[in-house]
Amino acid sequence: MSKIGVFICHCGENIAAKVDCTRVAEVLGDHPGVGASVEYKYFCSDPGQESVKRAIRENNLTGVVVAACSPRMHEATFRKACAEAGLNPYMCEIANIREQCSWVHNDGEQATDKAIDIIRSMVEKVKRNNMLQPIEVPVTRRALVIGGGIAGIQAALDIANAGQEVVLVEREPSLGGHMAQLSETFPTLDCSQCIMTPRMVEASQHPKIRLLTYAEVEHVDGYIGNFKVKVRMKARYVNKDTCTGCGECITKCPQKKLSSEFDCGIGKRTAIYTPFAQAVPNKPVIDKDNCTYFKNGKCKVCVKSCPLDCIDFEMQDEFIDLEIGAIVVATGFQVQNNAVYGEYGYGKYADVINGLQFERLASASGPTSGKILRPSDGKEPENIVFIQCAGSRDPSKGVKYCSKICCMYTAKHAMLYAHKVHGGKSNIFYMDIRAAGKGYDEFTRRAIEEDEAGYVRGRVSKVWQENGKLMVRGADTLLGRPVEVAADMVVLATAMVPQPDAKDFAKVVGIGYDEYGFFNEAHLKLRPVESSTAGIYLAGACQSPKDIPDSVAQASASASKVLALFSKEKLEREPVIAVNNEATCAGCWGCVLACPYNAIEKKDILDRSGKVIKRVASVNPGLCQGCGTCVTFCRSNSIDLAGFTEKQIFAEVMGL
């Protein structure tokens, strides 16, 4: 038999001025199952809380309804007080008679009637409350960082420097990501590799970081604090334990004309290669698809040239199983394929290149050793046209968003060009200049005022070749007239788009993605570094286009989230989660479809001999966030939501 205590708070005059608390206490005192019904000026005060605790002990109350302000204010306060009096805290509920009653109604009588309804409804709910226990989830203190660009490296270093173990997985043969490809970085023009490579080395030598390059995450299972991850170590065909990175094999490899991915196709590499000179680890891999031996069964020049017998053509992919507590996804971006703009001639004219290719031309470690030279004939261009928003902000090409970094890097490109090619003329076609950021607008002003970048506001309609020049036709919308420029080179400020396999990868890891394939954060404003799956965090351009400072900031933020999770051995969570009745579950998996968190698993029910007799839904308490969408989906009424059960809600309705 229930003995519910009803505590009606005056909140000074806030409630009592409109609601006749004495009448409310009388009416509720006569309600079946109510063991005590009292009013007081301020129940949230210390004496108020003490009186609640005393009433619980003296009357052996089985539940408590505090009729006061919003539960968003003091639910925690009164649940704590109940716990201190020996009552399960989840047997306490708040009836909101201030924000949703006394403050919003003029008529005292009507407000009093409404208050009675609200409290009675809550009393009926509490009668059916269950004694819930907070959920404890053990936490494996080891983080997995996926992606070895600047965001992944930053997150890994931050976590490792705090003393926690990190596994850093990179799918390319070397750490570095896109930042390693850049020439100089805005707004300070410091050399990208000069600031990047020390970080790469630090990450590779850190005692708390286990570095897995040329590796891909194959499978992720489990939940916050307890992920099980399978990583595929792709065969390098070079024993990386014995290889010293002397580079003999690379020099001798006869296959020298392969297009270098790192140089974005404007440089060449060999079949056994490291992506770039400062690669970490500085140990080569064999490109199986283009290696003469793998193609023809003959060659083995690398085997002969290797002084330490490191080449092994028999090597197979290996799999590593990891136990992980938290995951940081930092898989980065790619640049859009500009071939979508047929009118700009990308892919047709060798001297129409994208921004990342220009970075390689301008980089001291690039194929031209930092000289700006035309890919077609190796001549220095006297006139360059830059086209901004080549892809971004163009819904017809599927990219509605602003890529955020192009205004800045185009200004930087114009500056680098002015510094490297004296007397060179640059024209930049732009829609808007978006230079929001510390020192950013000053930087674009510098490009215009000191380095004489010619900004033309308008779009380019066509690029074609004529007499060895690239003719660029566009509009100057400020002057309201068409413009034609004869250029030696055209650089497209290409859109940043998600990795080609981002959506598949999101499904492997179990996180959400947006219409483009960028990974979804749990809340755009308030939880921007958490994914929608507990224990998985996001860093860098895999979430949205970002520049280096933003990527680094987000990486550090996700590292701090990981460290907060690792600060305790066990994770304690509110027990408002879905609970399945396995006896009635029919295994229709409607709940699996409904769940936004992948929290519902399929569980085998075995008989004594170990035979599967039934498969039912099983809610993972580590993943369930307690929205209750699955409950409404359940056809056999098997799933219920602790704290908001069907019984409780029906009782609330009937109590009104």
Added chain:
Amino acid sequence: MSEQFEPEIVAFVCTYCTYAGADLAGTSRLKYAPNVRIIRLPCTGRISPMFILKALQKGADGVLISGCHPGDCHFTHGNYHARRRWMVFRALLNFIGIPPERIKYSWISAAEGLKFADLINSITEDIRKLGPFEQYDKLIAETEAQASL
């Protein structure tokens, strides 16, 4: 009829958006009609059509469902599930003889206290115009009469 009809309305709202919006209406001391009783749920995705029928059975003249705006759901897409369910359920309401105008569906964010107050006033007026909901009274009476035979 001298005294005007005071409808009883039950609102099923999510705690993250509309309940917080109702709280904001309170803290802003906005005044609105006292006819609505709120049932707080974690998410509109939790709202079963049975809740609505139960409220009508209990004697409510109207029901309000309100949650986060599309795209704002704390649980990423519970409100979309609720919306889809409502689209299907509305068709069923016609079939079982409940005027769908008695069930209101809206989005109210935690910042929209004023919108909440306006909504409560307008739906109270709407339901008042529709008059008391009596279809179930007859149904319940008939069922009871048959049971007594």
